[in-house]
Amino acid sequence: MSLINKAIYVSSETSRLRKVLIHSPDSGLGKVVPSKAQDWLFEDIVHLDTIRRNEYDYYVKLLLYFLDQDKIKGRLAEIDTPKSHRTFYKPDHPEFYCSQQVVELQVLLMEILEDDAIKSQLVASVCAIEACSHEVQRELMGYSPAELARVFFSGSYNERALIFPPIPNFIFTRDIGIVINDHILLNKPMKEARKREALIAKYIFFYHPIFAAYRNNIIELTDTQHHFLLPNDTEIEKVTLEGGDVMVVSKDHVLIGVSERTSREAAAQAVKHLFARDVVNKVTIVKIPNKRDYMHIDTVFTQVKKNVWVMLGDFSNESIKGLQTDEVHRALHIGPHKADELEIIQFNKKDITKSHYFDSLEDLLIDISVTDLGCSAGSVRIIWSGNNEFPFDAREQWTDSCNLLAINEGVVLGYDRNDKTTEAFREAGFDVVNVADLIVELESGRVHADELTDTLILMPSAELSRARGGFHCMSMPLLRD
Secondary structure: OOOOOOOOEEOOOOOOEEEEEEOOOOHHHHHOOHHHOOOOOOOOOOOHHHHHHHHHHHHHHHHHHHHOHHHOOOOHHHHOOHHHOOHHHOOOOOOOOOOOOEEEHHHHHHHHOOOHHHHHHHHHHHHHHOOOOHHHHHHHHOOOHHHHHHHHHHOOOOOOOOOOOOOHHHHOHHHHEEEEEOEEEEOEOOOHHHHHHHHHHHHHHHHOHHHHHHHHHEEOOOOOOOHHHOOOOOOOOOOOEOHHHEEEEEOOEEEEEEOOOOOHHHHHHHHHHHHHOOOOOEEEEEEOOOOOOOOOHHHOEEEEEOOEEEEOHHHOHHHHHHHHHOHHHHHHOOOOOHHHHOEEEEEEHHHOOOOEEEOOHHHHHHHHHHHHOOOOHHHOEEEEHHHHOOOHHHHHHHOOOOOOEEEEOOEEEEEOOOHHHHHHHHHOOOEEEEHHHHHHHHHHOOOOHHHOOOEEEEEOOOOHHHHOOOOOOOOEEEEEO
C-alpha cells in the first residue's frame, strides 16, 4: 500500500489540483463532549455518522473523480451499500481506496510506523507531550502500525477506553503545513489541542518516502530566543502559525495572515526564511482582527479563479471608506468597525526596507489579479459573502461562505447552506450544481471533470459547518498544475 510519488509543487490557489492531502473524520470527532468542545476548538458537538456518510464521503468521492478516477468509476453501487460498512473510506481496511492523488494522512502515518526506530521515537514523543506513564508507553509499542495510528488520531484503539484526548481538528489538513512551490512550511499551532497534530505532521513530512526528495526544503519556525526564561505574561509574542493563514497566490508571491492563530513574530520568521531560500520574491502580510469570527485569513477570503475572489464585505473599499468618513462614529468610539483592525503590508525581496501598504483587502486582491496574474483591472470581480446583505453576510461567513477550495480554475467547492452567497455566484455568471447530481453525471460520462468551468459545487454541510472550517481548510494541496 505504497503512496510513494515524488512530485510536490504548488504555485497557485486555483490551477488544476492534482494531488491533495486529506484526513477523513475519525472516531475522535465522536468523542468531543460539550464540556471540552471549546478547549478542542469546536463550537458544538457533531454527529459523527452524519458527517461521514452524508457529507464528507461526498467530498472523497468528488476528489477521486477529479484526481484519480480509476479508483472510483464504476464502483458507486458497490461502495455505498449498507453491507459495505463504508470499508472503501476506512484507511486501515484492506478495501480502502488508497489513492496516490487523494492522499489520506492516516495511511502515511501507518506507513512510517512500519519502521521500528520511527515508531519508538514517535511513541516516546507523543507520550512525553501527553504526560503518559511508562506502562502506557510500553503498551503502545506492542500495537500494530494501524492500531497505533488509530490511537494517535482518535485517542483510543477499542473505541471505549481513552488513552489520549482525541485530536478532532486533524480533518483540517491545511493547518499542518503548506506547500509553497517546492518547499513545505510547517505549522506551529497556537492551541495546546493541536500540539500532537504538529508532532505527527513533522514526522510524516520528514520520514515518509513521498517527501524524501524535499527534506531539505522543509521550513520550520522556532520560538524566540530564551523564550523559556520569560514570564508567562511577557509582552513578547509566541511564534504560532497555521496553514489557513498562508496562501500561494503565484509562484513569486505568498500571503501570510496575522490572526487569532498566527502571530506577527511567526509571520516575520516566515518572510525571512522564504526570502533567504529564494522561494518567493514577494510576501504580503494581512493582519485581520484577532477574533474567533475570523480565525484565519481563509475564513475572510479565498480565490475562485485568477480574476475572481470571494470575500467578506467588511474589508471592502466601500466599508473602509465608510469607516474613515463616519466622524460621529469615530468621535463617540461606539463599537469600532471590524475593518478598523485591518493592516496590509507588502514586502519585496529586492528591497525589504521598502514596504508597500494597502488600504483595503479589496485593493490587495485586485492588485494580485492584475500585477501577479496578468488580468485586466476591469475584469476583476469580488463575490461577496451573503451577497453583501446584512445579516446574511456575517451569518454565512461564520459557516464558511468565504472558505472555498478551487479544484480547477473557476471550479470551487462550498457549503450548500450559504444561500445568499450561492445567489451571488449565480449573479456573477457561475453554474451551481449539487455534488450528488454532479457525481451521477461524472459516473455516467455525461460530464467530464476537466470540462467544467465557472462552477460552484454545493456540498452537504449540516454537520461539517459546525466544525468551523470549509473545504479550503480540509485540504492541503500537494501538487497543482
